[in-house]
Amino acid sequence: MSARPTGTGLVVLCLIAACALTIMPLPGSIEPFRPYWVALLVLYWNLETGRFRHLGHGFLLGLLLDIMTGTLLGQHALGLVILIFLLERFRSRIRFFPPWQQAGAVFALLLNDRVIHLWIIALQGNQWPSWQWWLAPAVAVLLWPWLFLLLDYLRRQARVQSQ
Amino acid sequence: MSLGASSSAGGLAADFSSRIARLMAYIVLCMVLMTLDYRGFWVERIRTGATFLVEPIWLAVEAPAAATRSIAQRWQNRSELLTERDLLALELNQSQAQLLVLDELARENHRLRALLGATETIDRNFQAVELRDLDLNPYSHRLLINRGASDGLQVGQVVMDASGLVGQVDSVLVHTASVILLSDPDHALPVEIERSRLRTIAYGSGRNDEIRLNDLPMNADIQVGDVLLSSGLGGRFQPGLPVADVVEVERVPGQAFASARAELRARMQGARHLLVVTDPSPPAVASDANQRVDDGDSDVVSDAAPDVVQDADAR
Numbered sequence: 252m253s254a255r256p257t258g259t260g261l262v263v264l265c266l267i268a269a270c271a272l273t274i275m276p277l278p279g280s281i282e283p284f285r286p287y288w289v290a291l292l293v294l295y296w297n298l299e300t301g302r303f304r305h306l307g308h309g310f311l312l313g314l315l316l317d318i319m320t321g322t323l324l325g326q327h328a329l330g331l332v333i334l335i336f337l338l339e340r341f342r343s344r345i346r347f348f349p350p351w352q353q354a355g356a357v358f359a360l361l362l363n364d365r366v367i368h369l370w371i372i373a374l375q376g377n378q379w380p381s382w383q384w385w386l387a388p389a390v391a392v393l394l395w396p397w398l399f400l401l402l403d404y405l406r407r408q409a410r411v412q413s414q
Numbered sequence: 415m416s417l418g419a420s421s422s423a424g425g426l427a428a429d430f431s432s433r434i435a436r437l438m439a440y441i442v443l444c445m446v447l448m449t450l451d452y453r454g455f456w457v458e459r460i461r462t463g464a465t466f467l468v469e470p471i472w473l474a475v476e477a478p479a480a481a482t483r484s485i486a487q488r489w490q491n492r493s494e495l496l497t498e499r500d501l502l503a504l505e506l507n508q509s510q511a512q513l514l515v516l517d518e519l520a521r522e523n524h525r526l527r528a529l530l531g532a533t534e535t536i537d538r539n540f541q542a543v544e545l546r547d548l549d550l551n552p553y554s555h556r557l558l559i560n561r562g563a564s565d566g567l568q569v570g571q572v573v574m575d576a577s578g579l580v581g582q583v584d585s586v587l588v589h590t591a592s593v594i595l596l597s598d599p600d601h602a603l604p605v606e607i608e609r610s611r612l613r614t615i616a617y618g619s620g621r622n623d624e625i626r627l628n629d630l631p632m633n634a635d636i637q638v639g640d641v642l643l644s645s646g647l648g649g650r651f652q653p654g655l656p657v658a659d660v661v662e663v664e665r666v667p668g669q670a671f672a673s674a675r676a677e678l679r680a681r682m683q684g685a686r687h688l689l690v691v692t693d694p695s696p697p698a699v700a701s702d703a704n705q706r707v708d709d710g711d712s713d714v715v716s717d718a719a720p721d722v723v724q725d726a727d728a729r
Contacts, residue, residue: 271475306433306440313444318464319471321556325447332440336433375452376599378620 261409262302265292265402266312274319283383286391287361289316289327290334294357295402297338298346309335326371330364337363350399354392361388469587472558476546538652540689541565543573546590555598555618557581559688562589570650572691578656578679579603579644580688593688596625596657596678605657606645610635613645616657619675622682625658627674634672636663642676652691 269288289312296302303309313328320327337360338345345356365388372380546558561567563586571583573593581601584594594601598618603625605616612634616625630636640660646653658676665672 270471274472274475306436310440310443319468323448324451324460325444328447329441329444332437332444336437339433340430371448 258300258406258409261405262296265296265405270315270319273316283381284386284390286387286394287364290331290361290364291357291391291395291398292402293331293335294338294360295399297335298342298353299403299406303335304339306332306335323371323375326368329371330367333367334360334364350396354395357395358388358392361391364388465587469590472546472590539692541567541692543591543688543690545686545688555581555595555601555620555622556584557593557595557682557688559591559593559690560589561690562587562591564588566692567591567690572651572655573688574655574691575680575682575688577681578658579651580680580682582650583690595682596680597622603651603657604645604647605642606653607636607660608641608643610640612636613647616642616676623678625676625678627660627676628671630672630674632665632669632672636660636672636674638663 266289269292272288273285293303293309293312297304303312309331310328313326313331314324316322316327316331317324341356345353348356362385365385369380541561543559543561546560557580559573567583567586569583569586573580573582579596581593581595581598584592596603596616596618597620599620601618603616604613605627606613612630614627614630614634616627619626625642627636627642638660642657642660644651644653644655644657656679658678660674660676662675663672664674
């Protein structure tokens with residue numbers, strides 16, 4: 252087991268890419284559609300290789316995101332901790348779902364995450380986000396199969412075994 | 415993964431309840447962090463330190479955009495450049511002619527002030543800054559600019575564009591600074607109505623291009639189309655800078671105060687360049703500039719910018 256490549260390098264690379272995509276400047280009109288890249292990565296690596304199964308991972312990742320994007324410290328952390336908890340709860344089922352059902356589960360998880368964010372935004376007394384804000388999970392689900400294939404390919408290249 | 419091992423070995427129910435406990439612990443931790451961050455206790459300092467670490471990431475992400483821009487500039491059409499140059503030359507001529515007139519006025523003003531024995535106005539210097547491409551958080555009205563402490567920026571300096579006030583410098587990093595906008599709900603600005611010389615406080619509305627006057631007397635002399643200038647009370651903003659145009663005045667019978675909406679002069683959409691007003695010699699900042707707005711329901715003023723909000727009692 253220890254002789255096999257664990258793919259930590261690949262995971263870190265993917266995470267850096269996801270962070271870059273998260274804060275990459277986008278034109279204002281398509282800004283709300285930006286998918287939650289880090290969550291998608293966490294979902295993939297959790298389902299396929301069993302990484303990111305600790306709530307602490309989500310917490311630390313979330314804090315990093317909060318600092319990077321200037322949100323309230325703990326906002327993304329809360330979202331990711333709950334996401335990983337729910338994912339772990341239903342992991343064994345989601346893993347053996349057919350692809351379209353898996354995409355549905357991903358959509359539900361991301362939508363739930365948006366609800367958590369909305370709750371925090373509202374608690375802060377901020378303005379209600381526009382309706383396009385809710386489209387980000389849909390965009391993410393549309394990207395999910397391609398991301399899945401891409402990461403599968405990368406993982407095969409790196410010969411990372413699932414756990 | 416220790417957890418994976420324990421879930422396969424130990425009982426499922428026990429594992430699940432321990433997970434719930436850990437989830438609760440993390441949720442509470444997040445809540446505490448968020449509250450502390452919102453209230454602006456020591457978390458603010460940790461955050462500033464951490465932002466320091468993140469700054470290289472921002473710069474790296476911005477690099478491709480900057481590179482594309484510079485390449486686009488390099489390949490810009492020669493004829494386009496020539497027409498643009500002609501246009502700018504024309505504009506420069508006009509501005510210079512206006513400046514001549516202003517120069518004369520300034521001299522006259524100087525003489526009059528000397529006659530009256532009034533204090534001299536302070537000279538203002540401007541530093542041109544560029545907006546960073548990153549819009550950090552659509553819910554906080556803050557901007558990142560590409561100058562920081564290494565360029566002599568300080569917290570509290572006034573930021574404006576060609577048409578009006580934009581906001582003030584809120585926090586300063588080495589090569590970056592964040593600017594809090596006038597439209598931020600936590601921001602208050604002492605203003606004066608140009609026509610009637612009525613002084614009041616303008617609060618950020620939370621909408622991008624709007625500020626609100628909430629505590630006008632019912633019989634206040636204000637009407638749609640009035641121009642708001644900064645009044646200079648509180649010592650933070652220079653007096654007489656154009657701020658906004660009043661677009662709506664509301665006098666609801668039975669209410670204690672009239673209120674008004676005003677549209678900001680500064681055009682943030684599509685703007686890339688801003689000016690930071692730097693003073694040649696730092697004036698003694700009035701201590702009351704550090705007090706916070708304390709009106710009714712806005713007692714949850716974010717301490718993310720504790721010394722940003724101007725004193726509402728400056729009147």
